[in-house]
Amino acid sequence: MFYQKNRNVILPILVFPVLILVWELYIKIFQVPDYLLPRPMDLLGSMIRLFQTGEITKHIMITLQEIFVGTGVGIVIGLVLGYIMAKIKVIERLVMPFVVIVQTAPKISLAPLFILWMGLGIESKAALVILVVSFPIMINEVTAIRSIDDNAYNLMKVLKANRWQVFTQLEVPYSLEMLLSGIKLALTQAMTGAVIGEMIGAKAGLGYLLTLGNETYDIRLILNAVILLSMIGLILYILSGLIERKALYWKELDRSVIG
Amino acid sequence: MESTKYSVVTKNLGKVYKNLLKDDTVALTDINLEIENGEFVSIIGPSGCGKSTLLKIIGGLEKPTSGEIIYSDPENKLGFVFQDSVLLPWKNVRENAEFPLVIQKKRSPENEKRLDELLELAGLTEFSTALPRELSGGMKQRVSIVRALSYDAPLLLMDEPFGALDALTRDHLNLQLLKIWSKTGKTILFVTHSIEEATFLSDRVLVMATRPGRIREIVTIDLPRPRNEDTRNNPRFAELNKYLRELIG
Numbered sequence: 103m104f105y106q107k108n109r110n111v112i113l114p115i116l117v118f119p120v121l122i123l124v125w126e127l128y129i130k131i132f133q134v135p136d137y138l139l140p141r142p143m144d145l146l147g148s149m150i151r152l153f154q155t156g157e158i159t160k161h162i163m164i165t166l167q168e169i170f171v172g173t174g175v176g177i178v179i180g181l182v183l184g185y186i187m188a189k190i191k192v193i194e195r196l197v198m199p200f201v202v203i204v205q206t207a208p209k210i211s212l213a214p215l216f217i218l219w220m221g222l223g224i225e226s227k228a229a230l231v232i233l234v235v236s237f238p239i240m241i242n243e244v245t246a247i248r249s250i251d252d253n254a255y256n257l258m259k260v261l262k263a264n265r266w267q268v269f270t271q272l273e274v275p276y277s278l279e280m281l282l283s284g285i286k287l288a289l290t291q292a293m294t295g296a297v298i299g300e301m302i303g304a305k306a307g308l309g310y311l312l313t314l315g316n317e318t319y320d321i322r323l324i325l326n327a328v329i330l331l332s333m334i335g336l337i338l339y340i341l342s343g344l345i346e347r348k349a350l351y352w353k354e355l356d357r358s359v360i361g
Numbered sequence: 362m363e364s365t366k367y368s369v370v371t372k373n374l375g376k377v378y379k380n381l382l383k384d385d386t387v388a389l390t391d392i393n394l395e396i397e398n399g400e401f402v403s404i405i406g407p408s409g410c411g412k413s414t415l416l417k418i419i420g421g422l423e424k425p426t427s428g429e430i431i432y433s434d435p436e437n438k439l440g441f442v443f444q445d446s447v448l449l450p451w452k453n454v455r456e457n458a459e460f461p462l463v464i465q466k467k468r469s470p471e472n473e474k475r476l477d478e479l480l481e482l483a484g485l486t487e488f489s490t491a492l493p494r495e496l497s498g499g500m501k502q503r504v505s506i507v508r509a510l511s512y513d514a515p516l517l518l519m520d521e522p523f524g525a526l527d528a529l530t531r532d533h534l535n536l537q538l539l540k541i542w543s544k545t546g547k548t549i550l551f552v553t554h555s556i557e558e559a560t561f562l563s564d565r566v567l568v569m570a571t572r573p574g575r576i577r578e579i580v581t582i583d584l585p586r587p588r589n590e591d592t593r594n595n596p597r598f599a600e601l602n603k604y605l606r607e608l609i610g
């Protein structure tokens with residue numbers, strides 16, 4: 103049945119108008135002033151105006167750029183480091199303690215440092231995202247390579263496979279699963295990294311708009327930035343879920359659980 | 362050297378594992394073997410006596426500490442079947458069986474044809490597009506055997522391939538293995554924990570003893586071939602089992 107199949111989409115859509123209504127009523131009943139919470143239609147109007155002037159697209163693009171560049175580079179760095187650590191025990195013994203220490207510290211706390219070093223442009227934010235992303239990817243990659251069955255390697259040896267074949271035919275596919283769950287996690291953290299970086303020091307981006315809105319008491323700007331950020335987050339989440347499902351067709355995915 | 366008669370010959374093979382905290386483990390000493398071409402030889406013995414170690418050394422997965430191995434096949438091509446089937450979960454049955462041909466870049470029409478015949482022989486044809494997670498343990502192991510045979514290596518090494526299966530499936534696969542063996546004429550070295558299985562399948566049974574791992578005796582199984590359900594009712598079958606059981610102690 104149509105409802106059964108699309109329940110996950112239909113239910114939230116039904117809840118949405120109720121939410122809007124409650125919002126509207128809340129403002130009416132409690133006489134909430136406009137500068138604390140605008141009416142839903144007001145907010146929608148201001149959002150449309152933001153897009154009409156075209157100003158907002160610049161900020162969206164900058165934040166997206168930071169997320170994607172940072173995530174891309176972070177994945178590559180995390181992968182390479184993770185693979186090296188998984189393969190060379192000595193390096194793991196040397197590096198892992200530091201990794202654990204840095205891992206437990208909130209990496210976001212390095213944001214002011216990065217901004218001092220690299221300035222207000224997108225470099226400092228991309229660097230922060232790289233830092234945030236590469237850690238989970240690296241750790242997942244180490245775990246993934248470690249969890250490959252010894253006999254799978256023995257099989258490759260019996261078949262006289264060369265290093266490259268072991269890598270592409272065995273290690274890459276086996277680590278894909280772990281990697282994808284790492285990327286999913288990384289993408290959400292990447293957004294946090296970019297936004298917090300922007301809030302601390304930037305000339306553009308959605309995080310910058312949050313700070314700007316705060317300083318100018320522009321509640322509409324703040325709310326619009328929040329909405330856009332959640333939309334970006336949602337799209338990223340759905341996108342990574344799709345990629346995961348395509349790449350891991352051979353696994354039974356538990357679709358009922360989110361995350 | 363009669364390189365045509367023997368598939369594998371080992372001379373004074375020994376293996377010592379160095380341990381960091383305790384004394385070294387002497388896994389194998391003085392293993393002298395002459396496995397003939399086309400022979401079916403089983404290896405039994407108590408746990409830890411070095412059966413897997415011996416198979417891995419012959420399979421080139423581990424280096425012996427002493428002694429040497431001579432193979433009749435100059436490339437020493439061989440197939441290995443592990444206790445767990447080690448199928449690649451993202452490949453279907455046929456792709457898994459074909460994997461060695463892909464790795465060794467031998468996907469010729471005749472090899473593909475032989476692969477299909479092997480799949481047929483193992484009763485897997487109708488499952489060729491199934492993924493490993495859809496298969497039973499017995500089916501997985503059959504895929505693993507076909508994979509080991511796909512590149513036509515003359516020697517097949519099997520380490521407790523049916524150890525994790527129930528008795529009925531195991532008996533069934535034993536018959537199927539003998540069928541495949543007689544059709545393909547491979548030399549098979551077969552490690553097992555089951556005395557009955559060893560007797561049922563083999564030309565000779567290699568009985569090993571532990572600490573240090575060594576050969577206790579090599580018992581010739583003079584049961585007639587071809588073997589089938591009736592073989593198990595042969596009084597000689599029971600006699601041999603009893604003898605082997607006493608040997609292991």
Ligand SMILES: Nc1ncnc2c1ncn2[C@@H]1O[C@H](COP(=O)(O)OP(=O)(O)OP(=O)(O)O)[C@@H](O)[C@H]1O
Pocket residue numbers: 378379386387388407408409410411412413414415574
């Ligand atoms: N990589 C290793 N490092 C150290 N010792 C090892 C190693 N592999 C095996 N051994 C030791 O060598 C001995 C023989 O092991 P092996 O696995 O060959 O026995 P097995 O006969 O196959 O036993 P099972 O019937 O339980 O499979 C054992 O004492 C084992 O602890």
Ligand SMILES: [Mg+2]
Pocket residue numbers: 412413414
């Ligand atoms: Mg063993």
